[in-house]
Amino acid sequence: MIDANANLGNWPFRQLRYTTPAALLGKMDALGIEQAVVSSLENVFYKDQLSGNRQLYAQVKGHVDRFLPAFTINPTFPGWEEDLAICIQEFGMRVMRLHPNYHQYALDSAQGAAALEAARAHNFTVIVTTGIEDTRHHHPLVKVPDVPSEQVALAVSAFSDVRFLVAAANFSSITAIRSHCAQPQNLSFEVSRVQGPVGDIEKLCATLGADRVLFGSNLPLHVPEAAKMAVEHAKISAVEREKIVRGNAARLFGLE
Amino acid sequence: MIIDVHVHTRLGPDPAGFQYLLDQAAELDVTLCVNSLSPKDGSGMAQSPDLDEVRRCNDWTAELAAAHPERIIPMWYLNPAHGDAACRELEERVAAYSGHQGVKLWVAVRCNDPLLDPIMRICAKHKLPVLQHTWFKVTGNLPGESTPMDLRELALRHPDVSFFWGHSGGDYEYGAKCARGLPNVYMDLGGGEAMNGYVDLLVEHETADHIVFGSDAPGRSLVSQLAKVYGADISRKEKEKILFRNAQALFAQQNLANGAAS
Secondary structure, eight states: OOOEEEEEETTTTSOOOOHHHHHHHHHHHHOOOOOEEEEEEEGGGGHHHHHHHHHHHHHHHHGGGTTEEEEEEOOTTTTTTHHHHHHHHHOOOEEEEEETTTOOOOTTTTHHHHHHHHHHHHOOOOEEEEEESOOSSTTTTTOOOOHHHHHHHHHHHTTTEEEEEEESHHHHHHHHHHHHHHSSEEEEEEEEEEEEEEESHHHHHHHEEEEEEEOOOOTTTTHHHHHHHHHHSSSHHHHHIIIIIIHHHHHHEEEE | OOEEEEEEEESSSSSHHHHHHHHHHHHHHHHEEEEEESSSSSSSSSSSOOHHHHHHHHHHHHHHHHOOOTTEEEEEEOOOOGGHHHHHHHHHHHHOOOOEEEEEEEESSSSSSSHHHHHHHHHHHHHHEEEEEOOOOTOOOOOOOHHHHHHHHHHHHHHHSEEGGGGGGGGGHHHHHTTTTTTTTTEEOOOSSOOOHHHHHHHHHHOGGGEEOOOOEEEEEEHHHHHHTTTTTSHHHHHIIIIHHHHHHHHHHHHOOOOOOO
């Protein structure tokens, strides 16, 4: 299995398990997850993304067979382009993570477009985290709405040659994003926060096609068993299941 | 064996969706405690349905329970705003049904309202567990939506009633603290996302003796909610208590007026 959406690091609002490389690897081993695409969880809140990215690189470089780092870029912060160059030249960056809502820009704005232009220029896969956890439970001082589905659709359409993975979206958000995209050949989704309704994975496969659905855990914020069991118990073919748990991610991230 | 204390059906045709749930429940050996809510204009759910609508909901629940007695435990849905009529509705349902059963209360009236007291006395008499919806939303609650603190008040006022604490309060960290020290409450796991540490935290504050499995299906998938338990760092014995033993013990205590509960 390949986990298309995981994180390393701490979260300001509660204690979590599996925040370190060793703990995350232990959990992956227990569940049969061979590889994970990981980002810095702290970078959701750090102003200086480079510090989180540098830490992430240090954490994963001893486990290149297990972790593929997705470095986070905030195109609203001064010097982001120089920091991006460091991520490329020193860390070998291949995957870009964006948090448009927490970093306070619209994905279809000039700033969002600048980040996506860079992704296009360097042939990155782009992970857009649209909602990292249930907005009803946010800290009262940090209430962050999900990224609007229209924004995602506009960016996906405008950058049709960039490969997008929407991460941590729930079922209704995925459905809304899909409905706004005419021909989303460059758009995939991971299922960590889908968690319903009943028959969710089957419905996503029917709507999006199994080629566009990826296993993801959103570790350490969620328990990975939720997505794992959802895929395992879905009434889909063995071929579709293999695509979701491994094949699609291998293709999207060049892990084959 | 698993007992799911929090399952919905909706009036109106959704045979494919409910059949999917029944099939998966059979596959995983899950007993479903089912309540019916009233659709509002064919989309959302009526928050304070009239008495006729409540009866139609319970007729549908009774029909499902009769059709699948091995798989479904009915949870009679009531609107406490109906006063004596709500009590009569409950008494009639209890008299007419011979198996395990309970009560479901949603968002018609906040649960610390004295309107609930006559209903609670009937629940105490028949040992009917009460699934009371609770949620503490930083985005704002519905007008009649109970917070965990509202349920704490109700549970303290009715120590002879057992409560399934709906959604563990939604914000489970908030709910866990509100429920501490109450011997007659059981945290229902259904509905929220499968957060890392969800069940572990509830076990720390309530112990596994006061947690029950719920899914909130079909809005949530059964398996995503089961993952909350399977993904917790607790013992197998604690998981068994949560998955079925606690609810099983509560239903076994029922001493219904018609004496036919098994």
